Amino acid sequence: MYAVIKTGGKQYRVQKGDMLRVEKLNAETGSTITFDDVLLVGAGDAIKAGKDVASAQVTAVVTEEGRGQKIVVFKKRRRKNYRLTQGHRQSYTSVRIESIKE
Template identity: 55%
Template sequence: MYAIIETCGKQFRVQEGNKIVIDRLAAEIGNEVTFDHVVMLGGDNAKFGAPYIDGAKVTAKVIEHGRGEKVIVFKKHRRKSYRKTQGHRQDYTALTITGINA
């Protein structure tokens, strides 16, 4: 059985035991997190929400917090002697899916 959840403005396809990386959550390492915005439950009998499925929950355990790889933003205007470099690192939270309750 798998589920599609919505969190942080993005959708993720998850199964029990999967590891996912999402935007930073305000949760301590080792705590359980519950997602109730379940868009779809897949498997033999698929269920679709409009927009979410009532009573469906996905639980996950927080593994770690961190920062992603550095992304370089480089801007240049040709023949104008204009160059600008900027870097960005996105904060993330890594989770392990522990259960899907329909």
């Protein structure tokens, strides 16, 4: 059984036992969270979507919080002596999918 959930403006296809890195969530390490925004639930050839999955939930456990690798943002305008270097590290929350309830 798998589900498609939406969190942090992105959609993820998940199954039980999957490890997933999502945008930073307000949850502590070891706590259980539920994703209520389930878009699709599938098992084999049977697929449910729309109003059929309005009550579906995906339960996950927070395993880790951290920040990703640094990304260098370099801007330049030629012949104008303009150079700007910035860096960015995106925060993430790592979760393990525990169950999918229809």
